[in-house]
Amino acid sequence: MSHDDSHEHHEENFVSKYIFSTDHKVIGIQYALTAMLFLLVGFSLMLLMRWQLAYSGKPVPIIGGILEKMFGADALGGAVTQQLYNSFGAMHGTIMVFLAIVPLAVGAFGNYVVPLQIGAVDMAFPRLNMMSYWVYFVGGVTMLGSFFVKGGAAKSGWTSYAPLSVVDAAGPGQTLWLVGMVFLITSSLLGAVNFLVTIIQLRTKGLTFMRLPFFVWVQFVTAFLLLLAFPPLEAAGFMQLMDRVAGTSFFMPSGLLISGQPHAATGGGSPILWQHLFWFLAHPEVYVLILPALGIVAEIIANNTRKPLWGYRSMVFSLLFLGFMSFIVWAHHMFLTDMGTAISSFFQATTMIISIPSVVIITALIISLWGGSIRFNVPMLFALSFLPMFGIGGLTGLPLALSAADVHLHDTLYVIGHFHYVVAPGTIFAMFAGIYYWFPKVTGRRMSEFMGHLHFWPSLVCMNMIFGPMMIQGIAGVSRRLWDGGLIYEHAAPVLKWNAIMSHAAFGLALAQLPFIINLFWSIKHGKKAADNEWEATTLEWSAAASPPLAHGNFETVPEVHRAAYEYSVPGHERDYLPQNEPE
Amino acid sequence: MSAHSPDEVKKEIKVYIGIFVALMVLTVLTVAASYLDVAIAIGIVIALLIATVKGGLVALFFMHLKSEKVLIYLSLFIMLIFFLALMILPAAMQANTFQHNAD
Amino acid sequence: MSVEIPYITKPRPDTGLTNGKLGVWLFLASEVMLFGAFFSSYAYLRAGNTWDDFAFGRPGIEIAADAHADEHADEHAEHATDDHHGDAHGEATAHGGHEGLSTPLQPSIPMATFNTIVLIASSVTVVLAWASLLLKNFGRFRLYWGITIAFAFVFLVVKYFEYCGKFAHGFYPKTSPLLGLYFLMTFLHVIHVIGGIIVNGYLLGPGSKMWKTDPERFTQRIEVAGLYWHFVDLVWIFLFPILYLLSG
Numbered sequence: 056m057s058h059d060d061s062h063e064h065h066e067e068n069f070v071s072k073y074i075f076s077t078d079h080k081v082i083g084i085q086y087a088l089t090a091m092l093f094l095l096v097g098f099s100l101m102l103l104m105r106w107q108l109a110y111s112g113k114p115v116p117i118i119g120g121i122l123e124k125m126f127g128a129d130a131l132g133g134a135v136t137q138q139l140y141n142s143f144g145a146m147h148g149t150i151m152v153f154l155a156i157v158p159l160a161v162g163a164f165g166n167y168v169v170p171l172q173i174g175a176v177d178m179a180f181p182r183l184n185m186m187s188y189w190v191y192f193v194g195g196v197t198m199l200g201s202f203f204v205k206g207g208a209a210k211s212g213w214t215s216y217a218p219l220s221v222v223d224a225a226g227p228g229q230t231l232w233l234v235g236m237v238f239l240i241t242s243s244l245l246g247a248v249n250f251l252v253t254i255i256q257l258r259t260k261g262l263t264f265m266r267l268p269f270f271v272w273v274q275f276v277t278a279f280l281l282l283l284a285f286p287p288l289e290a291a292g293f294m295q296l297m298d299r300v301a302g303t304s305f306f307m308p309s310g311l312l313i314s315g316q317p318h319a320a321t322g323g324g325s326p327i328l329w330q331h332l333f334w335f336l337a338h339p340e341v342y343v344l345i346l347p348a349l350g351i352v353a354e355i356i357a358n359n360t361r362k363p364l365w366g367y368r369s370m371v372f373s374l375l376f377l378g379f380m381s382f383i384v385w386a387h388h389m390f391l392t393d394m395g396t397a398i399s400s401f402f403q404a405t406t407m408i409i410s411i412p413s414v415v416i417i418t419a420l421i422i423s424l425w426g427g428s429i430r431f432n433v434p435m436l437f438a439l440s441f442l443p444m445f446g447i448g449g450l451t452g453l454p455l456a457l458s459a460a461d462v463h464l465h466d467t468l469y470v471i472g473h474f475h476y477v478v479a480p481g482t483i484f485a486m487f488a489g490i491y492y493w494f495p496k497v498t499g500r501r502m503s504e505f506m507g508h509l510h511f512w513p514s515l516v517c518m519n520m521i522f523g524p525m526m527i528q529g530i531a532g533v534s535r536r537l538w539d540g541g542l543i544y545e546h547a548a549p550v551l552k553w554n555a556i557m558s559h560a561a562f563g564l565a566l567a568q569l570p571f572i573i574n575l576f577w578s579i580k581h582g583k584k585a586a587d588n589e590w591e592a593t594t595l596e597w598s599a600a601a602s603p604p605l606a607h608g609n610f611e612t613v614p615e616v617h618r619a620a621y622e623y624s625v626p627g628h629e630r631d632y633l634p635q636n637e638p639e
Numbered sequence: 640m641s642a643h644s645p646d647e648v649k650k651e652i653k654v655y656i657g658i659f660v661a662l663m664v665l666t667v668l669t670v671a672a673s674y675l676d677v678a679i680a681i682g683i684v685i686a687l688l689i690a691t692v693k694g695g696l697v698a699l700f701f702m703h704l705k706s707e708k709v710l711i712y713l714s715l716f717i718m719l720i721f722f723l724a725l726m727i728l729p730a731a732m733q734a735n736t737f738q739h740n741a742d
Numbered sequence: 743m744s745v746e747i748p749y750i751t752k753p754r755p756d757t758g759l760t761n762g763k764l765g766v767w768l769f770l771a772s773e774v775m776l777f778g779a780f781f782s783s784y785a786y787l788r789a790g791n792t793w794d795d796f797a798f799g800r801p802g803i804e805i806a807a808d809a810h811a812d813e814h815a816d817e818h819a820e821h822a823t824d825d826h827h828g829d830a831h832g833e834a835t836a837h838g839g840h841e842g843l844s845t846p847l848q849p850s851i852p853m854a855t856f857n858t859i860v861l862i863a864s865s866v867t868v869v870l871a872w873a874s875l876l877l878k879n880f881g882r883f884r885l886y887w888g889i890t891i892a893f894a895f896v897f898l899v900v901k902y903f904e905y906c907g908k909f910a911h912g913f914y915p916k917t918s919p920l921l922g923l924y925f926l927m928t929f930l931h932v933i934h935v936i937g938g939i940i941v942n943g944y945l946l947g948p949g950s951k952m953w954k955t956d957p958e959r960f961t962q963r964i965e966v967a968g969l970y971w972h973f974v975d976l977v978w979i980f981l982f983p984i985l986y987l988l989s990g
């Protein structure tokens with residue numbers, strides 16, 4: 056440790072190397088581990104809720120006692136009470152969307168892969184990058200901590216609709232939710248600026264925009280969505296915070312009665328205003344969840360079909376159009392508010408239009424498979440199954456886009472089934488695909504194929520057994536967020552039998568994740584050694600960097616790019632791939 | 640920053656002072672206008688118009704937006720569209736509800 | 743660490759921009775959306791209420807709440823301070839009946855006008871400071887930059903008295919939607935001013951050593967910090983008429 060020649064040259068101790076690191080790769084791994092932990096937490100909450108839906112009011116087996124110790128009266132006798140169910144429901148959504156998937160898709164994959172794919176030595180602002188992670192971390196801790204305050208965590212759904220969220224005075228849970236959100240939003244905004252500047256400014260020589268890997272494109276558009284859609288929710292968060300702690304009435308209507316008693320709020324506010332500001336973010340957020348998945352799947356499909364992506368340019372332009380349109384469809388979440396036929400027609404039309412670019416991208420990916428000699432490795436299996444799963448999720452959204460059909464389907468389990476098809480077997484499968492695909496790059500070793508199969512097939516079956524029946528229940532009119540799963544409703548009786556089946560599928564899904572967790576940790580030390588370019592890929596992260604890449608600076612020499620991103624099976628060449636950095 | 644010769648910078652400084660004076664005049668104008676006895680709608684339009692002119696002067700001259708790179712214009716243009724969507728659409732829905740209740 | 747991130751001081755040839763400048767503009771774009779959401783809320787809540795309800799709150803609701811206030815012992819104290827403008831509500835059937843005020847912010851117009859002038863002046867000193875660096879006049883830069891920070895403090899002091907005046911008058915964030923928005927928006931703006939003071943203070947103090955080692959990069963930093971400060975001014979230019987001057 057005698058590097059004293061320059062003050063920039065500080066010593067690399069454990070803390071600065073692994074904890075407060077400014078290296079995008081370390082930060083990417085930090086994001087990945089934290090986000091996967093939250094994924095597990097969100098998943099566990101879901102398992103407890105599914106237990107309750109299948110065996111209403113019965114104590115949770117094995118961990119019931121622990122639950123009672125943790126949550127006290129809210130888990131009386133080890134069962135999931137209504138209070139607990141409500142907070143699990145709200146926190147499952149919040150944790151999955153804001154703490155698990157977005158940080159995994161953008162913070163982890165984006166951070167690790169984007170600078171490598173564009174031939175950059177790091178992100179444009181490394182210290183800002185570190186700060187994004189730690190602000191996210193604080194937000195996450197705040198959210199988790201809110202479980203253990205008086206009255207428990209937030210209970211007003213992940214959407215936190217007012218006035219329920221404002222009048223919930225059981226304790227500081229909802230207030231902590233808002234504080235946590237402010238941290239998470241700030242982290243995302245810092246990250247978004249960093250990604251945009253990195254992609255625009257740090258592309259290496261020869262890497263024009265139309266030569267960018269599709270994954271970089273999706274991160275670019277995603278960052279724009281985060282940058283411009285998140286601030287209104289931050290504003291709304293401040294306003295709800297004021298409503299809760301300073302007694303303002305931004306979202307509190309005049310003359311509000313609660314159990315027949317007038318509420319003390321001064322009134323004059325509007326609950327609908329919260330919905331506007333919330334969905335102004337949350338609809339683009341849907342695309343923040345799905346676009347990185349599309350990018351990962353595109354990378355893996357091009358690589359494993361050994362063909363260029365079909366229609367790269369139309370995919371890019373569809374992506375830009377998709378990002379743009381995602382800002383003017385938000386009120387389709389609000390068809391049941393009084394907006395009038397003219398405005399609802401506007402939002403129905405924009406919502407129908409936005410399905411077109413999504414279909415173009417999916418179609419291009421399916422056509423890319425045509426005539427390829429496909430390698431069916433584990434990342435490819437996940438990527439392939441993404442296509443029909445996302446397809447089902449997307450197409451089941453169309454009835455919700457029409458206000459007439461939405462009147463029946465709104466707030467039923469159909470909606471839950473629809474968006475979970477998009478996000479769970481859709482995005483999360485793409486995340487798994489990405490983990491299996493880039494694992495050799497990160498660790499220099501491969502994950503076990505056998506264990507991968509053991510993970511993939513049961514997951515695929517279970518996912519469909521959970522979310523398929525959910526839509527059947529929804530069409531029958533069963534509402535979401537019901538503690539008893541619809542027991543007290545006569546109209547739910549014919550479809551109640553699905554509850555136990557779905558729950559057991561969920562427990563099966565939990566078991567199916569065990570091979571993955573074992574595989575992930577076991578392969579770090581004991582996996583098969585991987586070559587630098589293990590998948591014989593064309594993009595820079597594989598062709599120009601070692602596995603794992605150099606600690607600082609990524610490359611031996613900064614690569615130069617000579618061709619488009621997916622030059623596979625070019626006629627007249629010995630190998631079936633031409634790396635981007637290989638001179639003619 | 641080699642593009643800025645000392646002479647140019649000195650010329651720029653004169654422009655800055657000019658803008659400063661203009662902003663002061665407009666500030667006085669907007670306060671004075673608020674005491675005019677005109678219809679509410681016209682009062683709002685006047686106030687917003689003056690604010691937009693002032694904001695425009697700050698952005699164009701102090702923030703040098705009058706000669707920026709195309710990428711910045713593009714980003715701000717995209718932002719402007721979403722900004723207008725955020726301003727107009729909720730208010731339009733609100734106005735509709737108001738109309739509805741009045742009928 | 744041998745990592746050199748390019749385009750920190752020299753612009754990238756094809757974009758013509760440095761990282762910092764692009765970064766700050768993108769950040770400001772997101773800030774526009776943040777304040778935009780508040781302006782949108784202003785328009786939304788204004789359109790959903792009569793002016794009296796929007797600006798001064800609804801007396802009817804408070805009376806209804808009073809009837810149940812016994813359940814909330816802690817609220818008695820607040821209602822005591824609310825009394826004198828509560829009386830005003832009682833007779834406030836006609837517009838402008840609130841102690842002769844057309845808007846609860848009317849008493850602050852002189853202070854707010856003064857603050858507008860202070861912020862605009864500080865914006866000018868920022869560009870002048872930057873121009874001084876271009877002319878390699880570091881002494882002049884320090885003078886202008888110091889004045890900018892001093893103006894920022896003046897702004898905060900005036901703001902403090904303005905808030906005190908509001909409280910003394912019995913105007914709280916909970917009083918009405920307008921006052922809620924007023925306190926929230928101006929406070930958020932104050933936070934931005936404080937952030938600017940911290941950054942600009944650093945650049946005047948320890949950060950200014952960079953002028954000796956890397957003047958180009960220092961000039962770049964001043965330009966970026968300046969862009970942020972102009973934005974703070976820009977937001978105020980819109981806050982001022984909308985919050986203080988409009989009445990209905």
